[in-house]
Amino acid sequence: MPELPDVEGFRRVLAAHTGEPITAVDVLDAGVLRGVTARALGDALRGRRFAEPRRHGKWLIAPAGGPVLLLHFGMTGSLTWHDPAEPRHRHDRVVWRLPDGELRYRDMRKLQGVHLDDAEQMLADLGPDALEVSRRDLAELLSHRRGRLKSALTDQTVIAGLGNFLADEICWHARVNPLRTASDLDAAELTALHRALRRVLRDSVEARRVPPRRDWLTGVRDDPGAACPRCGTPLCSRRVSGRRTVWCPVCQPS
DNA sequence: TGAAATGTTATCGC
DNA sequence: TGCGATAACATTTC
Numbered sequence: 001m002p003e004l005p006d007v008e009g010f011r012r013v014l015a016a017h018t019g020e021p022i023t024a025v026d027v028l029d030a031g032v033l034r035g036v037t038a039r040a041l042g043d044a045l046r047g048r049r050f051a052e053p054r055r056h057g058k059w060l061i062a063p064a065g066g067p068v069l070l071l072h073f074g075m076t077g078s079l080t081w082h083d084p085a086e087p088r089h090r091h092d093r094v095v096w097r098l099p100d101g102e103l104r105y106r107d108m109r110k111l112q113g114v115h116l117d118d119a120e121q122m123l124a125d126l127g128p129d130a131l132e133v134s135r136r137d138l139a140e141l142l143s144h145r146r147g148r149l150k151s152a153l154t155d156q157t158v159i160a161g162l163g164n165f166l167a168d169e170i171c172w173h174a175r176v177n178p179l180r181t182a183s184d185l186d187a188a189e190l191t192a193l194h195r196a197l198r199r200v201l202r203d204s205v206e207a208r209r210v211p212p213r214r215d216w217l218t219g220v221r222d223d224p225g226a227a228c229p230r231c232g233t234p235l236c237s238r239r240v241s242g243r244r245t246v247w248c249p250v251c252q253p254s
Numbered sequence: 255t256g257a258a259a260t261g262t263t264a265t266c267g268c
Numbered sequence: 269t270g271c272g273a274t275a276a277c278a279t280t281t282c
Contacts, residue, residue: 164260
């Protein structure tokens with residue numbers, strides 16, 4: 001799940017529960033703790049209050065009056081608010097208990113995890129957040145890339161926040177082939193790509209995910225014999241930089 | 255049973 | 269130095 005829109009949704013979950021004291025931190029699976037022990041995490045946060053959280057790319061940054069909590073959700077993570085009476089899920093790994101409920105960090109695969117106080121280190125190599133990238137920024141960022149457009153868009157050191165689904169969706173909306181060399185796009189293509197990025201991100205943030213709409217690529221890409229929602233042509237698919245990439249050979253000619 | 259899954263990182267080769 | 273491919277991490281699903 002978690003690309004920029006999902007993490008922005010988690011940020012809003014946390015933002016709705018700032019200002020209340022953290023009464024306890026339950027570490028149910030220390031396998032998601034990165035560079036911090038369960039004891040140190042609890043000692044640092046107990047009695048503190050979450051302040052307004054930030055997001056950069058796929059990172060959620062949660063200051064807590066001194067200590068800073070950093071969450072990354074990998075491919076399967078989430079952060080949700082629950083009544084304490086609600087049974088915990090098998091994949092709930094860390095729980096922050098507040099007076100009126102609790103925040104649960106759930107993650108099946110445990111590919112990423114929970115950090116404390118190393119924001120500068122974790123965020124140092126990230127490019128600008130995808131929501132903050134202007135058309136001019138995008139042109140500049142792509143102009144230095146010799147590799148494929150798909151690879152550049154999903155490289156967090158170039159632009160932070162875009163993942164496999166978003167990158168394909170944006171290319172499809174822009175009618176640009178994701179296998180193109182990133183620095184080869186002309187002015188019209190860069191304009192189309194930037195407009196697609198804005199539109200796809202806006203709608204996805206509103207939906208708190210990349211919506212699986214049938215009139216979007218994301219809604220059909222896993223269908224057997226998937227066809228382009230715009231023109232009905234069978235979609236093409238291959239691995240690019242280790243990720244499955246889907247595009248329409250008619251709308252997005254090479 | 256094997257392959258693939260929305261992420262990131264280290265490593266190897268060109 | 270940059271980039272592509274690959275494996276690895278952990279777990280589930282088709």
